[in-house]
Every structure is written in structure tokens, then in C-alpha cells.
Amino acid sequence: CGKDVACMAATGFGKSLTYQMATPMMAKRFGLIVTPLNALGEDQVFACKKFHIRACNLTAEFMQSNPEVIRDIIAGKYNLVFVAPE
Numbered sequence: 001c002g003k004d005v006a007c008m009a010a011t012g013f014g015k016s017l018t019y020q021m022a023t024p025m026m027a028k029r030f031g032l033i034v035t036p037l038n039a040l041g042e043d044q045v046f047a048c049k050k051f052h053i054r055a056c057n058l059t060a061e062f063m064q065s066n067p068e069v070i071r072d073i074i075a076g077k078y079n080l081v082f083v084a085p086e
Contacts, residue, residue, distance in 0.1 A: 016047065019033060020053060023079045023080065030076070030078055030079055030080060031079065031080045031081070032083065033081070033083070035082055035084045036084060036085075037086060038057065040082075040084070041057035041058075041082035041083070041084055042057050044057070044082055045057045045082060048079075053080060054078045055078060055080040055081070055082065056078050056080075056082070058081055058082065059086075
């Protein structure tokens with residue numbers, strides 16, 4: 001852990017496992033995952049919750065309803081943060 005990683009692969013190739021499995025080793029850190037669409041980020045957050053991984057999808061709507069989210073990310077409340085260029 002502690003290294004930057006970029007992974008580009010087709011749908012169904014297990015990209016999600018790369019960060020879901022690394023999450024327990026990321027003490028006091030968070031993973032930043034760039035997804036092509038906000039909807040995919042929401043799907044990933046839902047999947048993470050099944051594995052008790054603290055994740056958020058950083059959208060404009062989420063930031064409006066949770067103005068403290070940046071502070072929470074820095075404080076370590078989330079293990080994974082999903083963002084999209086939308």
C-alpha cells in the first residue's frame with residue numbers, strides 16, 4: 001500500500017476487487033476512484049456497503065446534502081471516495 005495505481009480494463013474483469021481488497025490495508029488513508037458516471041459510483045458505494053467498506057460518491061448533490069464531507073474524508077470517515085467527471 002501507499003503506491004499509486006492506475007487500472008483500465010473491460011467490464012467484468014474484476015477492477016472493483018483491486019480496491020475493495022486493499023481497503024483493510026489502508027489505515028489512515030483513502031482510495032480515490034474515478035468512474036465515468038455518477039450512477040456507477042453509486043453502484044460501487046452500494047456494493048462496498050455489503051462488505052462494510054465506508055465509501056461515498058462525491059457528487060454535487062451529495063456535497064450539498066453533506067457540506068462536511070470534505071472534512072469527513074480528511075478525518076478518515078471514508079475508506080473509498082468515488083468521483084466522476086459529470
